[in-house]
Amino acid sequence: MTVVAYAPASIGNVSVGFDVLGAALAPIDGTLLGDRVEVSAAEQAFSLGCQGRFAHKLPAEADKNIVYACYQGYGEALRKKGLSIKPLHMVLEKNLPIGSGLGSSASSIVAALEALNAFHDYALDKDEQLLLMGELEGRISGSVHYDNVAPCYLGGIQLMVEEAGIISQSIPAFEHWYWVVCYPGISISTAEARAILPAQYRRSDCLTYGRRLAAFVHASHSGQEALAAAVLKDVIAEPYRQALIPGFAQVRQHAELSGALATGISGSGPTVFVAMTDKQQALRMKEWMEQHFIQNQDGFCHVCHIDTQGTQVTGQGL
Numbered sequence: 261m262t263v264v265a266y267a268p269a270s271i272g273n274v275s276v277g278f279d280v281l282g283a284a285l286a287p288i289d290g291t292l293l294g295d296r297v298e299v300s301a302a303e304q305a306f307s308l309g310c311q312g313r314f315a316h317k318l319p320a321e322a323d324k325n326i327v328y329a330c331y332q333g334y335g336e337a338l339r340k341k342g343l344s345i346k347p348l349h350m351v352l353e354k355n356l357p358i359g360s361g362l363g364s365s366a367s368s369i370v371a372a373l374e375a376l377n378a379f380h381d382y383a384l385d386k387d388e389q390l391l392l393m394g395e396l397e398g399r400i401s402g403s404v405h406y407d408n409v410a411p412c413y414l415g416g417i418q419l420m421v422e423e424a425g426i427i428s429q430s431i432p433a434f435e436h437w438y439w440v441v442c443y444p445g446i447s448i449s450t451a452e453a454r455a456i457l458p459a460q461y462r463r464s465d466c467l468t469y470g471r472r473l474a475a476f477v478h479a480s481h482s483g484q485e486a487l488a489a490a491v492l493k494d495v496i497a498e499p500y501r502q503a504l505i506p507g508f509a510q511v512r513q514h515a516e517l518s519g520a521l522a523t524g525i526s527g528s529g530p531t532v533f534v535a536m537t538d539k540q541q542a543l544r545m546k547e548w549m550e551q552h553f554i555q556n557q558d559g560f561c562h563v564c565h566i567d568t569q570g571t572q573v574t575g576q577g578l
């Protein structure tokens with residue numbers, strides 16, 4: 261038996277919701293922008309293979325790959341239920357660059373756990389899976405935050421609730437918005453991009469953050485597109501992180517002149533997103549970013565819609 265799971269890239273924070281808002285991405289040209297993991301039956305307890313465009317950037321030792329931690333964490337969760345993990349071989353197809361701001365580790369974690377769970381007849385329920393995904397993501401970035409794993413797993417735009425036994429719930433997305441996402445090719449460590457943020461914020465920033473996030477969620481539910489776009493702004497991370505991203509100010513300036521709804525940093529960067537409503541404008545923005553923002557051969561740009569499905573078990577071999 262062989263199972264393959266795909267898990268999409270995601271935009272953490274979506275500017276207005278630091279650590280509590282995340283959106284899954286689907287390129288409009290049908291490209292699969294996310295990692296895939298294959299699980300198949302084997303003789304020995306565990307082995308891991310890696311392939312794909314960014315496999316050479318993964319840690320050399322298999323036990324340093326987050327997929328190995330997923331195997332261990334999943335086995336532990338099964339043991340707590342009186343079940344045991346089967347002997348298996350895993351293959352990670354690493355399609356997302358590491359330290360990109362596209363939820364690269366989250367994509368590996370979600371694809372690995374979804375494939376493992378499908379391989380074990382869905383022994384864990386969705387909440388158990390999401391809790392485990394958050395814990396594993398926390399091990400890499402230094403703190404548990406679900407804004408990549410939740411949209412990657414569940415799809416859509418997810419709001420982290422983390423109260424009353426609810427981890428995350430989806431909010432409506434403006435279906436006709438185009439999200440132009442551009443990875444310039446350099447890497448930024450999430451842990452380091454978190455370490456440069458202030459430990460405390462001014463009261464006025466806290467009030468602005470709460471007001472804009474509430475307004476965005478309200479506007480999304482009530483279909484007020486202009487209001488949603490107007491409040492897509494970040495006072496928590498962007499003022500401190502934008503200096504880490506060469507060319508960010510120029511992207512924003514060009515996007516504003518090109519009719520963009522908003523520009524922001526995807527997760528902890530360096531990927532930048534530009535939200536637009538016109539497809540031709542979005543395609544032109546992509547071309548401009550390819551020429552002016554990408555720094556090396558690792559960079560890429562996609563025009564995306566919001567991915568509504570989240571992770572998918574495709575059933576085919578890699």
Ligand SMILES: Nc1ncnc2c1ncn2[C@@H]1O[C@H](COP(=O)(O)OP(=O)(O)OP(=O)(O)O)[C@@H](O)[C@H]1O
Nearest residue numbers: 324325326358359360361362363364365368449450
């Ligand atoms: N399968 C994996 N995918 C991504 N990173 C991995 C994986 N396995 C181990 N790592 C390690 O985890 C760390 C990931 O760092 P970081 O959280 O900054 O990247 P990221 O998850 O790719 O970021 P982002 O969410 O911004 O895309 C790196 O040190 C990387 O070597």
Ligand SMILES: N[C@@H](CCO)C(=O)O
Nearest residue numbers: 272279407450527528
């Ligand atoms: N919310 C996290 C996302 C990291 O991808 C951060 O901005 O640090």
